Amino acid sequence: MRSVADGETEVMVRVLVVDDEELVRAALRAVLGSAPDIEAAACDGPEAVALARRTAPDVVLLDVNMPGEDGFSVLRELRALPEPPPVAMLTLMGSDEYLDAALRFGACGYLLKDTEPHLLIDCVHILARGGVVYVPPQSRAVMGVRVSDPLPAPVPAPAPAGLRDLLTRREQEVLALLSAGLTNTEMAEHLGVGMTTVKTHIGSLKRKLGAPSRVALAAIAHREGLMEPLSAPARRKTVSPPEAAR
Template sequence: MVRVLLVDDEELVRVALTAILDSAAGIEAVACDGPEAVGLARSTAPDVVLLDVNMPGADGFSVLRELRALPEPPAVAMLTLLGSDEYLHAALRFGACGYLLKDTEPHLLIDCVRILAGGGVVYVPPQSRAVMGTHVNVPLPAPAAPELRGRVTGREYEVLALLAAGLSNTEMAERLGVGMTTVKTHIGALKKKLGAPSRVALAAVAHREGLLDTASADRP
């Protein structure tokens, strides 16, 4: 069962989107407004949080930072009416796994939730690819490239390449013939070694340091 926490200040939006998500097999949704979000996330441990950006009494990106700081943070996707570059940059900078628009078709929203729950990244607005491209060159904390290459194992290179290609944890596990726990362990190790707080940041560091080139060169 995929547990979803929907955070929005408008009751009509909460009721409508909760009904859409609950109609899908294997998804269970609860909803709250911004000030309740972090407390409810602590008590219910959702797999996915869909988080509005503009809410009275709770800035969406402030809530995002708090959710990312939890001991076992959920996958958080911003859910908003606005597809602005400014908000997309902020979502990437603060570690959101996704950015969805409220006019997303119901079946696509359900698909996106399943991708997020599986460890994938989903950015829907048309300009997302260009905005995400600029984050590949954003300076991120990491040791020098030679040191990085010495610390990342061959299997971790494989996981890194698949993650940067957009595969979910489930897809990576199937491709590599390993369990989900093993994939998560590799991703956790990569985050520590590369100083990357999120999957998006991890892919950005990998591109910047040329680690994906190394992964390709190591393949038979």
């Protein structure tokens, strides 16, 4: 992932694009290759796992709908590798069903194929740093959340009114800030509280919402319209997804 230039270490991000259509592969490689710190390779579904073993990509962009071996089957195989790469699913039209499957099988991202080129490059950088980017249609991105294990089941989605009644005002603030990609330290600074307090709120959110991870919490916040903090800090650029019909 690193090369040396002018005596300094330059970080290069290796991306593997997996799609059954050659034209799509070529287009995505061209977009990603326009970034000076991204190297992109491409293949179709049946070649993906073997190529990932050989090249150890930093990020995999994986088409959801492919003939023969579908994208989620490939995702499961990639996640079973000794050192699985971060995988973002690519789709033409988003759906809650696909989003649930992406979460359940351990994808670190869910992106629309018509995402603007500069946003796609930004998303790749976030994924390479260990972040998460979910850009379903007509929503904002869920960025910067660390990934651990794949979720064992789809994330529960409480009704909006019930969710707001269940959470305290401060818990809603923490959930919104977490979903915007802030770290525990950044949330503590923004809210003017200690790190222990932030961790306590996150633990309480996981228990109340039945969420096993920060990724699951972020997905719930997206679904229930809690993406915007009550007083948002100006520290992280957000991504507005392209419009897409369901």
